[in-house]
Amino acid sequence: MEVLTTRKHDRERQAVVKKFYIESYGCAMNFADSEIVASILKETGFAATPDYTDADLVLINTCSIREKAEQTIRSRLHIFRQAKRANRGMLIGVLGCMAERLKSKLLEEEKLVDLVVGPDGYRTLPLLIEAAEGGQKSVNVLLSREETYADISPVRLNSNGVNAFVSIMRGCNNMCSFCVVPFTRGRERSRDQTSVIRECTALFESGYREVTLLGQNVDSYHWYSENEQDISFAMLLEKVAAISPELRVRFSTSHPKDITDEVLFVISRHENICNYIHLPVQSGSNRVLQLMNRTYTREWYLAKVRRIRELIPDCGITSDIISGFCSETESDHQETLSLMTEAGFDMSYMYFYSERPGTLAARRYADDVPEAEKKRRLDEIVKCQNRLSQISNRKDIGSISRVLIEGDSRKSQADWMGRNGQNKVVVFPKQDCPLVKGDYASVEILDCTGATLIGRAI
Ligand code: SAH
Ligand code: SF4
Ligand code: F3S
Numbered sequence: 001m002e003v004l005t006t007r008k009h010d011r012e013r014q015a016v017v018k019k020f021y022i023e024s025y026g027c028a029m030n031f032a033d034s035e036i037v038a039s040i041l042k043e044t045g046f047a048a049t050p051d052y053t054d055a056d057l058v059l060i061n062t063c064s065i066r067e068k069a070e071q072t073i074r075s076r077l078h079i080f081r082q083a084k085r086a087n088r089g090m091l092i093g094v095l096g097c098m099a100e101r102l103k104s105k106l107l108e109e110e111k112l113v114d115l116v117v118g119p120d121g122y123r124t125l126p127l128l129i130e131a132a133e134g135g136q137k138s139v140n141v142l143l144s145r146e147e148t149y150a151d152i153s154p155v156r157l158n159s160n161g162v163n164a165f166v167s168i169m170r171g172c173n174n175m176c177s178f179c180v181v182p183f184t185r186g187r188e189r190s191r192d193q194t195s196v197i198r199e200c201t202a203l204f205e206s207g208y209r210e211v212t213l214l215g216q217n218v219d220s221y222h223w224y225s226e227n228e229q230d231i232s233f234a235m236l237l238e239k240v241a242a243i244s245p246e247l248r249v250r251f252s253t254s255h256p257k258d259i260t261d262e263v264l265f266v267i268s269r270h271e272n273i274c275n276y277i278h279l280p281v282q283s284g285s286n287r288v289l290q291l292m293n294r295t296y297t298r299e300w301y302l303a304k305v306r307r308i309r310e311l312i313p314d315c316g317i318t319s320d321i322i323s324g325f326c327s328e329t330e331s332d333h334q335e336t337l338s339l340m341t342e343a344g345f346d347m348s349y350m351y352f353y354s355e356r357p358g359t360l361a362a363r364r365y366a367d368d369v370p371e372a373e374k375k376r377r378l379d380e381i382v383k384c385q386n387r388l389s390q391i392s393n394r395k396d397i398g399s400i401s402r403v404l405i406e407g408d409s410r411k412s413q414a415d416w417m418g419r420n421g422q423n424k425v426v427v428f429p430k431q432d433c434p435l436v437k438g439d440y441a442s443v444e445i446l447d448c449t450g451a452t453l454i455g456r457a458i
Contacts, residue, residue, distance in 0.1 A: 020046045021055035022157065025073060026063025028252065029185075029214050030096055032165040034061045035154030037095065037122050042155055044126040053083050057091045057129065059115075062098035064180050066354035070098055074110070081112045091132050093117060093125075097184035101358075103141045113137075119170070119185055120144040143171075143186030150195040153202070162210060162406050162438045164203050168196050168236065169215035174255065176282075177293045177360035178325060178353060181216055188216075193223045193231045193239065200240050200247070209404055209438050210248040213240065218251050219258035234262040241270040246440075248404055249273045250423070253280060256304050257296045264311040274421040275312050279304070280320035280349075284339030285332035288325055291365060298339055305343045316422030318347040323381055324374025325353045326365035333377045337384050346392040346422065347451075348385045352378045386450050393424070393448035400458065401426055403443045405435060416441070426453045433457040 020041050024034040037059065038048060052058050058080050063069040077092070084090045093115030094106055100118035107113055114132040117125060121140035128138035148170055156164060172181050173188040200211050213236070215221060221233035231239075233251075241249050249272060254263075256279055267273045279301075283289050286297045296304075308315050321336060340348070352374035355367040369377075401420035409415035409427045417427050418441065428443050435441055435457070443455040 018046050018056040019049040019054060020057040020059060021049050021052040022059040022061060023052075023076065024061040024096075024157075025069060026061070026065060026097060028165050028212065029167060029170075029216070030061050030063060031157075032154065032167045032214055033096065033119060033122070033149075034059075035157055035165075036149045036152050037061070037125065038155040038157055039152050040122055040125055044129070048155075048157070052080060053087065056089060057093065058083070059093045059095055062094055062096040064097040064101045064184055064356065066351060066356075068354065073098055077110050077113065081110075084112050091115060091129065093129075093132075095119075095122070097180070100141050100143070100184040101180060104137075104139050107137050107139065115139075116141065118143065120147045122149070123147075145187050146189060148189055148191040150192045153199070160407050160437065161207055162404065164208050164211055165214050166196060166199055166203070166211050167191060167215070168213045168218065169221050172216040173220070174217060174295075175293055175360060177291060177364070178282075178322065178356070180356040180359055183358055185216070188220060190221050190223045192225075193236055196236065197239055197243070201243050204243055204247045207438060209246060209440075210250065211240065213237070213249070213251040215251075216253060217255045217258060219254050219260065219263065232262070234260065234266045237263065237273060238266050238270070241266070241273050245272050247272060248421075250276060252278045254278060256281065256301050257294070259304065261307070261311070264308060267315075268312050274316075274423065275314055276316040276318075276421060276423045277308060278318050278320075279308075281339060281343070282320060282322050283325060283328070283332065284336035285328070288328055288332050291327065291361070292322075292325060293360065298335065302339065302342055314422065316346045316424065317343065318423070319343070319345045319349075321348050321350045321381055321385075323350070323352045323377040324369035324371075326361055326367055326369070328353075328369055328377075333380070336377075337380060340381070340384050340388060344392065345385065345388055346424070347389055348381075350378060350381050350385060389450050390448075393450070393453055396424070396445045396453055397448060399445055401443050401445060401453065401455070403428070403441045405437050405439050405441055407437050420453070424453050425451065426455055428455045428457055 024031045062073045091114045095117050099116045106116050116139045118141035120143050124140050131138045169190045171186045171188040223231040403418040403426045405416050405418040409417040415427050441457045444458050445453045445455040447454040
């Protein structure tokens with residue numbers, strides 16, 4: 001009898017399982033946060049659905065980095081609102097950086113939003129959802145000095161089972177004048193090293209073969225506790241690399257002012273730490289770098305690039321670049337182009353400057369480069385990078401790359417797609433290659449396009 005009643009309860013419980021849908025924008029940290037949110041919701045009895053029209057709770061994890069990012073999110077919210085009109089019980093929640101930036105203003109601007117939760121408030125989601133179900137508009141945008149969600153095991157979303165992101169810190173203490181992140185993510189704090197190692201080990205044991213350690217400025221990772229030795233980023237990197245030689249380790253992002261020789265030595269000592277550094281420069285002009293508050297000069301940056309190549313000769317180096325920052329002149333722009341060429345970036349993420357309310361630049365400097373000019377300069381930066389990427393890829397022809405297979409190539413199921421240590425995408429025929437996703441392949445590079453290396457397994 002007892003068993004029957006329990007089964008009946010189980011069936012009832014299953015029948016009322018609520019469904020959530022989550023969509024993520026912005027940087028890898030936001031995608032990693034969505035996996036923490038999924039874990040919290042799962043504990044609360046929610047199950048994930050890939051179809052928002054069918055969800056009881058629709059969440060959008062947002063980015064504020066540029067105005068365009070916020071526009072994209074607003075247009076998604078319009079679409080969700082229409083779905084809510086057809087399904088009155090649906091709750092819509094805005095998470096992440098735009099929630100933090102706009103706070104309760106979002107509820108006024110986007111009338112059908114029920115929940116607004118900033119990056120440090122996800123543990124309170126169950127309570128906020130309950131309040132919203134009762135008809136209250138719920139907001140939690142408190143930033144924390146301690147929260148790292150260290151004890152929460154992320155539920156992997158849209159995962160290929162090969163690569164995973166692991167957050168090692170949150171927030172940012174650098175006040176780059178153009179950047180909204182310190183305002184939306186709060187103060188920098190590092191995550192307990194043991195929980196980082198535990199998560200990476202569990203990933204490896206469940207078949208993952210690559211982890212990317214994430215932070216806005218990984219080089220300032222610093223874990224200290226009373227009875228243990230202090231742990232720097234270099235030490236953490238070494239510990240993660242020691243989990244298994246079959247686990248590839250990447251990290252992002254490095255700040256040129258903070259990356260140390262110690263980190264470079266650790267990379268060069270470990271085969272499984274990828275020879276790849278994302279080292280955003282932002283501009284090639286010392287005057288602009290100073291206005292941006294990046295705290296390094298062009299000469300310092302280029303010396304860092306030389307040092308990397310000296311210690312790790314085949315290191316892939318990529319960058320972020322902003323065109324048309326406040327007061328940028330044509331000659332400043334030319335300096336950016338010449339720095340790119342001198343550094344020989346393998347790839348870059350390139351943007352035109354977008355003023356963000358509340359940032360140092362918005363308060364202090366006029367956003368005075370006309371949009372058409374920003375775009376023209378950006379176009380030249382993109383063309384310069386395309387040329388550099390071609391040169392970089394051509395150099396690889398004839399070499400042999402160790403490629404971690406991530407899945408089918410986008411263009412053809414007859415080809416594998418993976419990346420080499422330098423983070424370049426490599427495509428090669430599956431034919432005669434008895435390998436599976438998650439295996440490493442030795443690939444001879446035969447040809448290239450601007451963005452991809454093409455080869456054959458040997
Ligand atoms: N923490 C990383 C970058 C985080 S944001 C770092 O310090 O390098 C990612 C990139 O977005 C930045 O490197 C910058 O190039 C770009 N970005 C940030 N704010 C921007 C703005 N207001 N307008 C245009 N691009 C911006
Ligand atoms: Fe923004 Fe600068 Fe921090 Fe990067 S280091 S997140 S650009 S403030
Ligand atoms: Fe965007 Fe926030 Fe990341 S502003 S880039 S999602 S830290």
